[in-house]
Amino acid sequence: MDKLFSGKFLFIGLVFTGLALYPLVASNYGLDLVAKIMIYAILAMSLELLVGSTGLICFGQAAFFGIGAYMAVMLSPESDSANLLWLLPAAILAAAAYALFVGALSLRTKGVYFIMVTLAFAQMAYYVVHDTKLGGGTDGIYLYFKPVLGSVIDLNDAKVFYFFTWVFLVWTFIFLAMLLRSHFGRVLAGIRINEQRMRASGFSTYPYKLAAFTTSGGIAGLAGFLFAVKDGFVNPEMMSWHLSGALLIMIILGGLGHLRGAIIGAFAFVFLQEFFKSSEIFGAFSKHWQLGLGFTIIACVALLPKGLVGLPEVLRKRLDGSRPRDAQVVLK
Amino acid sequence: MDLSIFLIQCLNSLQYGLLLFLVAMGLTLIFGIMGVINLAHGSFYMIGAYMAYALSPIVANAFGGGFFSVLVVGLVLAVILGYFLEWAFFSFLYDRDHLQQVLMTYGLILVFEELRSLLVGDDVHGVQPPDFLAGVIPLGDVMTYPVYRLFISAVCLLLALGMYYIFTRTRLGMMIRAGSTNREMVQSLGIDIKLLYRIVFAAGVALAAFAGMISAPVSTVYPGMGSQVLIICFVVVVIGGIGSIRGAFLAAMLIGFVDTFGKVLLPEAAGVLVYVLMALILLWKPDGLFKTS
Numbered sequence: 102m103d104k105l106f107s108g109k110f111l112f113i114g115l116v117f118t119g120l121a122l123y124p125l126v127a128s129n130y131g132l133d134l135v136a137k138i139m140i141y142a143i144l145a146m147s148l149e150l151l152v153g154s155t156g157l158i159c160f161g162q163a164a165f166f167g168i169g170a171y172m173a174v175m176l177s178p179e180s181d182s183a184n185l186l187w188l189l190p191a192a193i194l195a196a197a198a199y200a201l202f203v204g205a206l207s208l209r210t211k212g213v214y215f216i217m218v219t220l221a222f223a224q225m226a227y228y229v230v231h232d233t234k235l236g237g238g239t240d241g242i243y244l245y246f247k248p249v250l251g252s253v254i255d256l257n258d259a260k261v262f263y264f265f266t267w268v269f270l271v272w273t274f275i276f277l278a279m280l281l282r283s284h285f286g287r288v289l290a291g292i293r294i295n296e297q298r299m300r301a302s303g304f305s306t307y308p309y310k311l312a313a314f315t316t317s318g319g320i321a322g323l324a325g326f327l328f329a330v331k332d333g334f335v336n337p338e339m340m341s342w343h344l345s346g347a348l349l350i351m352i353i354l355g356g357l358g359h360l361r362g363a364i365i366g367a368f369a370f371v372f373l374q375e376f377f378k379s380s381e382i383f384g385a386f387s388k389h390w391q392l393g394l395g396f397t398i399i400a401c402v403a404l405l406p407k408g409l410v411g412l413p414e415v416l417r418k419r420l421d422g423s424r425p426r427d428a429q430v431v432l433k
Numbered sequence: 434m435d436l437s438i439f440l441i442q443c444l445n446s447l448q449y450g451l452l453l454f455l456v457a458m459g460l461t462l463i464f465g466i467m468g469v470i471n472l473a474h475g476s477f478y479m480i481g482a483y484m485a486y487a488l489s490p491i492v493a494n495a496f497g498g499g500f501f502s503v504l505v506v507g508l509v510l511a512v513i514l515g516y517f518l519e520w521a522f523f524s525f526l527y528d529r530d531h532l533q534q535v536l537m538t539y540g541l542i543l544v545f546e547e548l549r550s551l552l553v554g555d556d557v558h559g560v561q562p563p564d565f566l567a568g569v570i571p572l573g574d575v576m577t578y579p580v581y582r583l584f585i586s587a588v589c590l591l592l593a594l595g596m597y598y599i600f601t602r603t604r605l606g607m608m609i610r611a612g613s614t615n616r617e618m619v620q621s622l623g624i625d626i627k628l629l630y631r632i633v634f635a636a637g638v639a640l641a642a643f644a645g646m647i648s649a650p651v652s653t654v655y656p657g658m659g660s661q662v663l664i665i666c667f668v669v670v671v672i673g674g675i676g677s678i679r680g681a682f683l684a685a686m687l688i689g690f691v692d693t694f695g696k697v698l699l700p701e702a703a704g705v706l707v708y709v710l711m712a713l714i715l716l717w718k719p720d721g722l723f724k725t726s
Contacts, residue, residue, distance in 0.1 A: 210719040210720075213470070217668065221668075221708040221709075224705065225708050225709065228702075228708070232701055232704060395540045395541065397540075398536060402536050402540065
């Protein structure tokens with residue numbers, strides 16, 4: 102167990118170090134792409150807190166992401182840079198507040214019904230920015246001046262923005278990892294495994310679930326804020342159910358029940374997309390990139406029941422067929 | 434709103450609702466009985482619509498038939514497709530986590546979209562209704578209503594009644610209902626549950642594809658038409674209560690009327706109305722209108 106424990110952290114430490122060193126060799130395009138993936142990784146981790154850790158499958162995460170992003174743009178003054186110190190918390194709080202509202206209502210339902218109620222509330226937010234003047238309609242809104250913190254942090258610089266995002270990626274990972282190891286996280290795990298029994302042993306599960314939902318929404322809002330600042334632009338598509346779906350796909354692909362699975366899934370999903378889209382490798386066929394991506398996903402389902410996180414275990418089993426580890430898998 | 438416009442909107446709502454019901458029925462069957470959250474269901478609808486477009490010259494050459502031969506050929510192909518898909522992609526997934534199935538069906542969406550793009554291209558196509566259904570009937574002094582839309586409603590209604598009969602009055606329906614309640618028990622009674630699942634899946638695919646085929650003349654055939662219908666069908670299934678045919682029917686009608694009249698009366702809020710409706714219904718009845726198991 103100890104060995105596994107350290108191996109996990111060695112892996113994630115290497116990933117974070119690699120990401121920190123990446124700007125030394127990166128092109129502008131690469132820097133932008135990896136910053137985008139890191140934002141998706143933060144967002145995927147926020148969803149992992151609900152889906153993988155608490156067993157609440159939320160199909161509306163894009164709404165909280167979008168609210169964080171829209172807040173970043175709408176609260177910024179038109180002709181000046183906003184101060185990070187209040188703009189970032191404001192974006193996070195707005196997203197968390199909507200999550201609190203959605204969670205308070207939707208947690209009354211269970212299972213697939215919960216999936217659909219969260220979708221419904223996300224779609225409501227989507228149509229508010231899509232169909233009303235409030236959010237600039239389908240065209241979206243531009244953010245002309247990116248927020249700054251005095252002369253210390255200027256997010257107009259791509260490298261500064263990259264490290265800013267990196268810090269939040271690491272912070273989110275550590276925050277969630279500690280959260281899940283705390284008393285609170287243990288209760289969430291208990292709810293995932295058997296909510297009935299948790300209630301029977303004296304836990305009022307609803308406040309715990311609501312707290313998890315609100316926290317998740319806040320972190321999604323953080324990701325949305327970062328995304329809006331990165332592109333200097335927001336549009337309603339950031340709230341569409343396609344993004345919520347893609348996020349679920351990322352964390353399932355990466356492997357549910359593991360925080361690093363969300364990060365791996367985000368990277369794998371975007372890299373696979375970029376790989377099959379690249380015309381250097383596939384030539385004219387890169388137009389049909391979804392075919393390759395689709396077949397890869399199907400192969401992952403067929404071969405990796407635990408997602409990409411389970412890949413080392415599968416490989417180890419292939420190399421050394423008769424380990425007691427197999428018995429464990431069968432038993433489960 | 435005067436009476437004839439009101440009547441026309443009612444007919445439109447009815448037709449839209451019935452069509453939704455046809456697609457959602459397959460979804461609720463697969464969902465309720467097999468427990469598979471099938472995101473690829475919209476793709477089957479899309480495949481149906483494209484079959485109506487692409488098969489018509491081929492079928493006309495081979496059999497000399499028109500629209501109805503296309504429907505029959507398409508239906509047969511859809512059943513075969515469903516049967517094959519269940520065997521190849523789903524039969525090994527039942528013991529796994531539900532979300533693994535979601536991932537699988539997501540992969541299938543991507544594959545179907547691209548296969549469609551490779552085989553038929555990305556253009557928008559129109560499909561002609563058969564000549565004898567192409568006319569209009571007068572409503573009042575100036576209004577008319579296309580016969581083909583009435584035809585769609587009639588066909589959907591017949592199919593709905595047929596499915597209801599199979600479900601409640603036949604041995605197969607009995608086995609399907611039993612299978613949705615307790616898989617192991619049904620298996621131990623000597624019923625081949627694997628075959629049953631395969632039949633249900635094939636029927637679900639066929640229903641969605643059929644809905645796509647008959648709606649092709651009114652909705653035109655375009656890329657991405659599947660994902661549009663998918664979400665709204667999930668709404669129907671969930672409002673109705675998962676696995677309940679009766680619930681799906683009522684929910685589809687409700688959505689049909691709310692969406693159609695919403696677009697007429699409150700065009701700014703038309704998109705959001707359906708979701709407000711769903712949220713309200715689920716907060717009022719957390720298990721949908723007709724709870725089954």
